[in-house]
Amino acid sequence: MTSETANDATQERASGSFRVVSGSGRGYHPAAVDKFLAAARESFEVGGDLTAADVREASFPLVKGGYVIADVDAALGRIEDAFAARQRDQIVRDGGTEEWVTQAREQAQVILDHLARSRRSKFARTGFLTFGYRVDEVDHVAGRIVRYLRDGDELSVEQLRSAAFRMQRHGYREEQVDALLDATIDVMLAVR
Structure with a gap:
């Protein structure tokens, strides 16, 4: 742009x-x-x-x-x-293309390592009486992110920006899910 x-x-x-x-x-x-x-x-x-x-x-x-x-x-x-x-562009100017690729790969690997956790345990959960993001919906999006980063499946920044999850008791902690989505968007924007 x-x-x-x-x-x-x-x-x-x-x-x-x-x-x-x-x-x-x-x-x-x-x-x-x-x-x-x-x-x-x-x-x-x-x-x-x-x-x-x-x-x-x-x-x-x-x-x-x-x-x-x-x-x-x-x-x-x-x-x-x-x-x-x-x-x-600034990273490429300062450190070259190799540094930019290395940074993007390292960020992607951190995301993949986090999402390698078992199903329904990818993020910390809220208390039993507290609401968090619906686990099955987040796990579905997490699977799409893994397939994008590992296999090159299609996934757009706009899809992640607009991801919305219903709430459930003892769901995933919102701040952790949101942070991972943000990190994934950063990687996607870095390699555009």
């Missing part, structure tokens, strides 16, 4: 590309989104500290009449891609 594409994504609001939720529906708080996009644009243009992970972790309050969530999430996905591409 070029810096031009990233600028286009961060300027979407200025051109009126974000629809507003109608009626009593809730969407992302417009001022919060606009502020974050302005900061992302400045960071990208000036070379600030914002990273692809920061963009992925961005969250906004929900308000009546806010921006349509899917529109903002799509723009954030493109911005994240731009930051990841810039990071990859």
